[in-house]
Amino acid sequence: xxxxxxxxxxxxxxxxxxxxxxxxxxxxxxxxxxxxxxxxxxxxxxxxxxxxxxxxxxxxxxxxxxxxxxxxxxxxxxxxxxxxxxxxxxxxxxxxxxxxxxxxxxxxxxxxxxxxxxxxxxxxxxxxxxxxxxxxxxxxxxxxxxxxxxxxxxxxxxxxxxxxxxxxxxxxxxxxxxxxxxxxxxxxxxxxxxxxxxxxxxxxxxxxxxxxxxxxxxxxxxxxxxxxxxxxxxxxxxxxxxxxxxxxxxxxxxxxxxxxxxxxxxxxxxxxxxxxxxxxxxxxxxxxxxxxxxxxxxxxxxxxxxxxxxxxxxxxxxxxxxxxxxxxxxxxxxxxxxxxxxxxxxxxxxxxxxxxxxxxxxxxxxxxxxxxxxxxxxxxxxxxxxxxxxxxxxxxxxxxxxxxxxxxxxxxxxxxxxxxxxxxxxxxxxxxxxxxxxxxxxxxxxxxxxxxxxxxxxxxxxxxxxxxxxxxxxxxxxxxxxxxxxxxxxxxxxxxxxxxxxxxxxxxxxxxxxxxxxxxxxxxxxxxxxxxxxxxxxxxxxxxxxxxxxxxxxxxxxxxxx
Amino acid sequence: xxxxxxxxxxxxxxxxxxxxxxxxxxxxxxxxxxxxxxxxxxxxxxxxxxxxxxxxxxxxxxxxxxxxxxxxxxxxxxxxxxxxxxxxxxxxxxxxxxxxxxxxxxxxxxxxxxxxxxxxxxxxxxxxxxxxxxxxxxxxxxxxxxxxxxxxxxxxxxxxxxxxxxxxxxxxxxxxxxxxxxxxxxxxxxxxxxxxxxxxxxxxxxxxxxxxxxxxxxxxxxxxxxxxxxxxxxxxxxxxxxxxxxxxxxxxxxxxxxxxxxxxxxxxxxxxxxxxxxxxxxxxxxxxxxxxxxxxxxxxxxxxxxxxxxxxxxxxxxxxxxxxxxxxxxxxxxxxxxxxxxxxxxxxxxxxxxxxxxxxxxx
Numbered sequence: 001x002x003x004x005x006x007x008x009x010x011x012x013x014x015x016x017x018x019x020x021x022x023x024x025x026x027x028x029x030x031x032x033x034x035x036x037x038x039x040x041x042x043x044x045x046x047x048x049x050x051x052x053x054x055x056x057x058x059x060x061x062x063x064x065x066x067x068x069x070x071x072x073x074x075x076x077x078x079x080x081x082x083x084x085x086x087x088x089x090x091x092x093x094x095x096x097x098x099x100x101x102x103x104x105x106x107x108x109x110x111x112x113x114x115x116x117x118x119x120x121x122x123x124x125x126x127x128x129x130x131x132x133x134x135x136x137x138x139x140x141x142x143x144x145x146x147x148x149x150x151x152x153x154x155x156x157x158x159x160x161x162x163x164x165x166x167x168x169x170x171x172x173x174x175x176x177x178x179x180x181x182x183x184x185x186x187x188x189x190x191x192x193x194x195x196x197x198x199x200x201x202x203x204x205x206x207x208x209x210x211x212x213x214x215x216x217x218x219x220x221x222x223x224x225x226x227x228x229x230x231x232x233x234x235x236x237x238x239x240x241x242x243x244x245x246x247x248x249x250x251x252x253x254x255x256x257x258x259x260x261x262x263x264x265x266x267x268x269x270x271x272x273x274x275x276x277x278x279x280x281x282x283x284x285x286x287x288x289x290x291x292x293x294x295x296x297x298x299x300x301x302x303x304x305x306x307x308x309x310x311x312x313x314x315x316x317x318x319x320x321x322x323x324x325x326x327x328x329x330x331x332x333x334x335x336x337x338x339x340x341x342x343x344x345x346x347x348x349x350x351x352x353x354x355x356x357x358x359x360x361x362x363x364x365x366x367x368x369x370x371x372x373x374x375x376x377x378x379x380x381x382x383x384x385x386x387x388x389x390x391x392x393x394x395x396x397x398x399x400x401x402x403x404x405x406x407x408x409x410x411x412x413x414x415x416x417x418x419x420x421x422x423x424x425x426x427x428x429x430x431x432x433x434x435x436x437x438x439x440x441x442x443x444x445x446x447x448x449x450x451x452x453x454x455x456x457x458x459x460x461x462x463x464x465x466x467x468x469x470x471x472x473x474x475x476x477x478x479x480x481x482x483x484x485x486x487x488x489x490x491x492x493x494x495x496x497x498x499x500x501x502x503x504x505x506x507x508x509x510x511x512x513x514x515x516x517x518x519x520x521x522x523x524x525x526x527x528x529x530x531x532x533x534x535x536x537x538x539x540x541x542x543x544x545x546x547x548x549x550x551x552x553x554x555x556x557x558x559x560x561x562x
Numbered sequence: 563x564x565x566x567x568x569x570x571x572x573x574x575x576x577x578x579x580x581x582x583x584x585x586x587x588x589x590x591x592x593x594x595x596x597x598x599x600x601x602x603x604x605x606x607x608x609x610x611x612x613x614x615x616x617x618x619x620x621x622x623x624x625x626x627x628x629x630x631x632x633x634x635x636x637x638x639x640x641x642x643x644x645x646x647x648x649x650x651x652x653x654x655x656x657x658x659x660x661x662x663x664x665x666x667x668x669x670x671x672x673x674x675x676x677x678x679x680x681x682x683x684x685x686x687x688x689x690x691x692x693x694x695x696x697x698x699x700x701x702x703x704x705x706x707x708x709x710x711x712x713x714x715x716x717x718x719x720x721x722x723x724x725x726x727x728x729x730x731x732x733x734x735x736x737x738x739x740x741x742x743x744x745x746x747x748x749x750x751x752x753x754x755x756x757x758x759x760x761x762x763x764x765x766x767x768x769x770x771x772x773x774x775x776x777x778x779x780x781x782x783x784x785x786x787x788x789x790x791x792x793x794x795x796x797x798x799x800x801x802x803x804x805x806x807x808x809x810x811x812x813x814x815x816x817x818x819x820x821x822x823x824x825x826x827x828x829x830x831x832x833x834x835x836x837x838x839x840x841x842x843x844x845x846x847x848x849x850x851x852x853x854x855x856x857x858x859x860x861x862x863x864x865x866x867x868x869x870x871x872x873x874x875x876x877x878x879x880x881x882x883x884x885x886x887x888x889x890x891x892x893x894x895x896x897x898x899x900x901x902x903x904x905x906x907x908x909x910x911x912x913x914x915x916x917x918x919x920x921x922x923x924x925x
Binding site (some may be wrong): 228339 | 630
């Protein structure tokens, strides 16, 4: 099987998804689809920042090399060790296990979008993909300094090998990729390169959008991941599959639950980078680029994938719709500590009817695979990304935004927690010049000035007027108002979810968000990440209204995912 | 290797020779019961792949797996809208702390937390210890809970040990060992036994899904963190045609505390505030979290993700619990998968929580 076919975007140059509609001006391909991607096998370390450097890379400068102080660079690359395979990489790291700077503790996690698709005579002919995420750290429990993304077999130089490594000195992640079938390693940039042109959204930063490790299916039940919620058994892969080779036994036996990857590795990594970033960005000289922060409040710079806890095929009587389909629950509820428990259940018969009506299916369009029905866990949907949530939280905690102002902003078009054009339009009130973090000349103050001026000009129904009214509420009252509006929405959705049309509508809503994900997000690397439907990819988006109805979204420019 | 003698949990040395023998027998009996299951309940037995290592040698080439789960009670999380709500609820009663980890919180006059004590010692051990050495029980309470504990606080007029005594039944006056009704070694061993049954579905394929297994096998509480994953991992090894059991010393242990998201006022590593006070050789059964007395701050001044520690539940989020499963004679089992599921109605003592739906909104 072709490794390239399995992982079309895992080796730069990243290929155009010619089967997808829609403009993609940010792509910067310098080779066309299908062209050879191999480079000479010259062991060494080169720089290759996509959007800046040529595909073959360039010599890394002495200054860049000096600034690489992560364990991969320190222990291997700067010492002339250039592993070709995962096994060689691990063996090389193991040589330093006794050193104070070593990273001896290893964790292994599996992810496979094929992991729960039954292996039978029909599906056996499709190549099944499974990826490893390996981490290495100094301590047995806790932070990882190296995160490796790869696939079995671990002794094959033709398998992609990508590393994000934490540099404690410079407080950044460095991103590396081993060249295809070579011992050439490419430094693809650091976390700061994710945040601004010409490298933002390019190369590794098309999925590591804000410069930190990413776990798309971050929360329980960790769809597609091996976890305490679901096993990815070897029996679901054909006997000849690389995962079933003896060489992979050690990884299989060591595989741990994704809940540990979420809580001990990825979430702390995102927080670690965010804290380091904000310490620098919120310095005494002011915020040089307020837009870079506020876009993570007002837009969804990236997304994660949530799902119901219930399996799509089971005897469980109801499906609990992921709350983040309806509201930005994880962010908003941080500011509403007394919010009531919200659960919206769709009776299973209505869920199954909606699945059938919308002809929900799993597909791998490149392989020609299609299977009727939902993903293993029901109602998978894109939701606000943890890396955006953490920024909102940090800005409030540091006093840059008040909880009330953050809530006021998030309550604009709150029924559409991602990809809201109305909320994104508020970016026009973000200063385009350096501004103080706090105080009367601070970011919030400047934004409020602009919003208040606009409210005066645009009438009572504008987003700006809504914010001004919200900000006039007293402490206690604004929380109650936000809770009232969220509760009213959920009341309405809860009632409709028990009807045939309502269940179909909320699945249409999920489907609309899935289509937008596939169309607009470079993170949409694998078709099987989210189900398809009978609705055409290019069909108009729908949105949720506060009365619980789902309607076609007015024609506006789709908010930028960048 | 000869069949083994079960060691007290955590390698504790409270028991004398007679006590250790009694402990060995207790665990061996639990193992035998878990091996037998209940043949009167369809598809609850037989359990050909589960074994009692005191009767049958583990043998060479066995593998172990440290099954881990988060100590914060998942059932509480499912019933709460916000972090603050779930932490508060988890701290409200030992009855909701059902992940084989219970805790008690001490606060100062400013209501700031100064100390949190976590325990995962099973009640069976303490009942046995109380029978063999009541003086030792008193001594341990005085050492680990409060020096003023009196004999009559722990024993009734007939000399029977009171597990839910005033020093061990709340979230504020101390926690010596587990008391929540599902937090028993007996349950843990039974889960391993029940989950060792390899099951096939109607189409002949093996059942592998975590939830499907616990629903079909009717072991433990579905919505906990612990029971489903313990069962899933034991079953995984059974599906690999291994004989399975639980490693000695049988028990639930603390796998560790992750403090990387914590911050202290003076930059001290918060991990140094966590110490194990009972257990040995990586099998720890009691932990205390507190700031040394010479520091000018208390635990309540330490932050997690920027939030001061106000609840023991906040800490439980970062504790992993573990049991060690053993897979022996790997690949050699000839046991045939069982096709069929345990009937829930036929399970005496089935926990009502096993099928409990979450409360409707505003619960």
